[in-house]
Amino acid sequence: MNTAVSLKPSFKQQMLVAREEAIVQTVNRLLAEKGFEAMTVDEVAASVGIAKASLYKHFPSKEDLAAAAMVRIMQRAKDFLASVPANDKPLDKLRAVARWTMEVQLAGEMPSLPHQSSTLRATLMNNRDYLDRLVAVSDTLGGWIEAAQADGSLSAKLPAIAVLYTLFARACDPVLEFLKAGGQHTDAQIVEMVLSTCFDGLSAR
Amino acid sequence: MNTAVSLKPSFKQQMLVAREEAIVQTVNRLLAEKGFEAMTVDEVAASVGIAKASLYKHFPSKEDLAAAAMVRIMQRAKDFLASVPANDKPLDKLRAVARWTMEVQLAGEMPSLPHQSSTLRATLMNNRDYLDRLVAVSDTLGGWIEAAQADGSLSAKLPAIAVLYTLFARACDPVLEFLKAGGQHTDAQIVEMVLSTCFDGLSAR
DNA sequence: GTCTATACTAGGATAGAC
DNA sequence: GTCTATCCTAGTATAGAC
Numbered sequence: 001m002n003t004a005v006s007l008k009p010s011f012k013q014q015m016l017v018a019r020e021e022a023i024v025q026t027v028n029r030l031l032a033e034k035g036f037e038a039m040t041v042d043e044v045a046a047s048v049g050i051a052k053a054s055l056y057k058h059f060p061s062k063e064d065l066a067a068a069a070m071v072r073i074m075q076r077a078k079d080f081l082a083s084v085p086a087n088d089k090p091l092d093k094l095r096a097v098a099r100w101t102m103e104v105q106l107a108g109e110m111p112s113l114p115h116q117s118s119t120l121r122a123t124l125m126n127n128r129d130y131l132d133r134l135v136a137v138s139d140t141l142g143g144w145i146e147a148a149q150a151d152g153s154l155s156a157k158l159p160a161i162a163v164l165y166t167l168f169a170r171a172c173d174p175v176l177e178f179l180k181a182g183g184q185h186t187d188a189q190i191v192e193m194v195l196s197t198c199f200d201g202l203s204a205r
Numbered sequence: 206m207n208t209a210v211s212l213k214p215s216f217k218q219q220m221l222v223a224r225e226e227a228i229v230q231t232v233n234r235l236l237a238e239k240g241f242e243a244m245t246v247d248e249v250a251a252s253v254g255i256a257k258a259s260l261y262k263h264f265p266s267k268e269d270l271a272a273a274a275m276v277r278i279m280q281r282a283k284d285f286l287a288s289v290p291a292n293d294k295p296l297d298k299l300r301a302v303a304r305w306t307m308e309v310q311l312a313g314e315m316p317s318l319p320h321q322s323s324t325l326r327a328t329l330m331n332n333r334d335y336l337d338r339l340v341a342v343s344d345t346l347g348g349w350i351e352a353a354q355a356d357g358s359l360s361a362k363l364p365a366i367a368v369l370y371t372l373f374a375r376a377c378d379p380v381l382e383f384l385k386a387g388g389q390h391t392d393a394q395i396v397e398m399v400l401s402t403c404f405d406g407l408s409a410r
Numbered sequence: 411g412t413c414t415a416t417a418c419t420a421g422g423a424t425a426g427a428c
Numbered sequence: 429g430t431c432t433a434t435c436c437t438a439g440t441a442t443a444g445a446c
Binding site for chain 4: 263
Binding site: 257265 | 423
């Protein structure tokens with residue numbers, strides 16, 4: 001008997017996976033650069049180097065393309081959370097997450113979705129791969145937020161959900177790109193400034 | 206002689222102005238609701254109650270429609286700045302501006318533009334009515350920021366430009382709509398929470 | 411599963427009568 | 429300056445051969 005057939009992916013299957021990874025990576029970049037509406041399927045196909053019809057053999061619609069990119073970034077977020085040292089202080093963990101998020105955005109790898117676009121939202125809300133990761137990330141962060149409030153390092157005035165949204169919002173903070181466009185600061189400086197604004201506030205301490 | 210002809214707008218001219226004001230108001234609302242890309246000219250025409258071709262007699266392109274709405278909101282911002290009591294403390298003035306910006310957004314009256322869309326940016330950067338107001342608003346805020354840093358109430362660690370961008374960014378802060386969608390808080394509570402986050406930071410004080 | 415060629419639609423813009 | 433009717437491009441999606 002030959003169980004290897006089912007255990008080891010065939011060469012063709014590996015090629016398929018690699019091709020799809022290349023597609024999703026391209027979509028991720030284009031979503032970061034131009035957003036969902038401005039990204040065209042023609043552009044994706046051209047950038048990947050295959051015909052548009054071939055693209056549609058892999059993903060049934062433009063929305064599904066974007067959803068795949070969102071799954072990917074959410075998986076990266078989950079992986080990052082798992083890499084944060086467990087015995088760091090809760091507030092430091094939250095800082096690390098905000099920093100990572102902003103670094104990804106500045107690197108041009110953070111896909112940004114329009115806040116409306118009902119069709120895309122519908123696709124995402126029906127995508128279990130996405131939702132599962134979103135929930136996992138939210139749960140982990142929620143735990144850290146509560147721990148940080150419990151040890152007194154994080155403001156207890158704010159509901160945890162508001163803190164969570166504030167952290168998520170760093171993924172699309174326009175201040176980053178504005179400062180970058182100004183050309184007066186390095187990426188690292190920009191990250192530190194916005195991080196300081198986020199955790200320490202604008203008022204003097 | 207009859208100088209009134211040139212001094213007092215004729216009835217027709219008043220109607221024209223009123224019609225255009227209605228158009229810009231509609232565009233402003235649609236831009237706030239759906240953004241530039243998702244807003245269609247058909248929709249604007251239908252909402253105003255005139256034919257699409259008539260719309261194009263008033264404004265030569267979709268970009269110019271959006272630009273008119275941006276001029277309008279920037280004028281409102283300028284008017285608000287002028288209404289802030291001159292002898293309030295600088296930091297309080299900045300708080301008031303952030304609060305106003307968020308209230309306008311929650312009221313669904315803050316037109317939000319895609320951060321890219323080169324064609325729209327080009328139109329705006331060629332629109333003196335817009336640029337003049339933008340500069341005026343930035344100058345006023347810049348003065349308040351420097352004053353607040355000078356009197357020690359605003360963090361002096363941050364460059365003034367970073368503070369300015371942070372205030373502008375309140376106009377499109379997704380945290381507001383997320384919290385509103387949650388339905389757990391009133392608009393006033395949401396504004397106070399995000400205001401606190403912005404000025405006091407997430408960390409405990 | 412990849413290609414070329416094409417169908418179909420939405421949406422920005424214009425023509426031309428009144 | 430308003431209308432109806434139309435043009436035309438861009439862009440999503442599919443047919444059908446290999």
